[in-house]
Amino acid sequence: MVQKIEKAAIILFFSVMTAAMILQVVNRNILHINIGWLEELSRYCMVWIVMLASGSALRKGEHISMEVVTAKVSGKVKMVLEILVQLVILVFVLTLLIASFRLVGIQIRTGQISPGLRVHMALPYLSLPVAFAGMAIGQIIDLAKRIPALSISKGEG
Secondary structure, three states: OHHHHHHHHHHHHHHHHHHHHHHHHHHHHOOOOOOHHHHHHHHHHHHHHHHHHHHHHHHHOOOOOOOOOHHHOOHHHHHHHHHHHHHHHHHHHHHHHHHHHHHHHHHHHHOOEOOOOOOEOHHHHOHHHHHHHHHHHHHHHHHHHHHHHHHHHHHHO
């Protein structure tokens, strides 16, 4: 369910970004009108796309990774190393989540408004905690599946 919402949001942001960029090109080159907020809208959509897609890529294991050690081991040792890597990623993502909440809080307190769209800057910054929360939840779910599998395999051999 969460993945469907995430995918729908990415599609929505991508569609809005594409439409805004096309409109901006038409306005600038054909109508000779510069509408600055279209560029800003595109930029904020891109930020949301990148952040949401990063969570999806992390869940699917599509981020670049160093497999020098795990490629040389197998079985339980490999499973333990993969769990340790996931724990490190989880701690890192939780640290970023806390920092991103602070950043959004600063934006809310200062009341900064974007120059083009005239929206509260907390909206684009909100992409950070949303994405990091999604990443953390994904890591926790995956760890909840992997750790019992490790104890089952220990009992077998």
